[in-house]
Amino acid sequence: MNNKERKDHIPDRHVLEFEGLIDALFQCCQERMQYQSERFGLPDAELRCLLQFQNERYLTAKALAGRLNVAKSRVTKIVDGLLRRKLVERTDDPEDCRVKLLKLTAGGDGLAREILSFRREMHQGVLNQFSLEQRVWLLNGLSQLKRSLESVRELLV
Amino acid sequence: MNNKERKDHIPDRHVLEFEGLIDALFQCCQERMQYQSERFGLPDAELRCLLQFQNERYLTAKALAGRLNVAKSRVTKIVDGLLRRKLVERTDDPEDCRVKLLKLTAGGDGLAREILSFRREMHQGVLNQFSLEQRVWLLNGLSQLKRSLESVRELLV
């Protein structure tokens, strides 16, 4: 009997291949972040924090915690690092003394741009190895994969 | 002029979409690992270590360092945790007193099987949301993506 045809059954070969690919892709991403971190001389968390200012001139600690998916006490630490490096500045919100407004310094803005353009080039390099048609398929596949992962994750949490 | 047709040029829209998808997928993987870690009551590094014994009855600290991509001093720490939890045992290699052979205890083996089958089910759940045809496309796309990421990474290092 060939159980390839059974409902809801996926050949082991496919699952194994999928697991291997996901693991490899995940590892690639991790290595890329480590590389980025070394290249720009900034711990990964601070680097990610810096990029949050891409479309936002001012951010509060709370907003950063939400965007970075970390506890607010973590944000304090990360921002401390960025302040020490003079990549961000902190000012009191004139409308509410509890909140501190963070914004990039000129140096921080320059560095953020550098990082962004590095990432852009790298991603372009990756996509360049696909033909237009393949690229469209890939983006569709990844987008479906994302939805699928998220829906399976919902079942767990 | 439409630069979609220019050689080596990829529409910004595609790059942005790609960046977003990669980030989201990466985050999903991270969250999955955290969930796994909590579910099985084991720090992530120890959990990953446990799974290395899947096809290997005995492993040395050095071999584990290679498989896990960490320094050997890190392995000492990870194995300490697994020993404390009685998930692995350590014996001296009769042929070379310097090396310690690690192997799973019955409990460790049972836990490893549990983790493996949990992962298997989850991945099956994800793939189940694809038709056979889509699945094949996805696997091909991911595999090409992996090659592409790896080749771009080579240029950096």
Added chain:
DNA sequence: TCTTTATTGTTCATACTATGAACTTTAACC
């Protein structure tokens, strides 16, 4: 107005991930 309640951000204790240098023990190679 005065009091309670909620919010913002900091500090601190804790835990996990990871590295590299220094060191011990043992094996291997002249």
Added chain:
DNA sequence: GGTTAAAGTTCATAGTATGAACAATAAAGA
């Protein structure tokens, strides 16, 4: 036998992350 190499451990250091306790301030109610 003496040097060199390899396997593992220990320790100092750094980064990632959380949650509880806390101070300051704002907002809402009585």
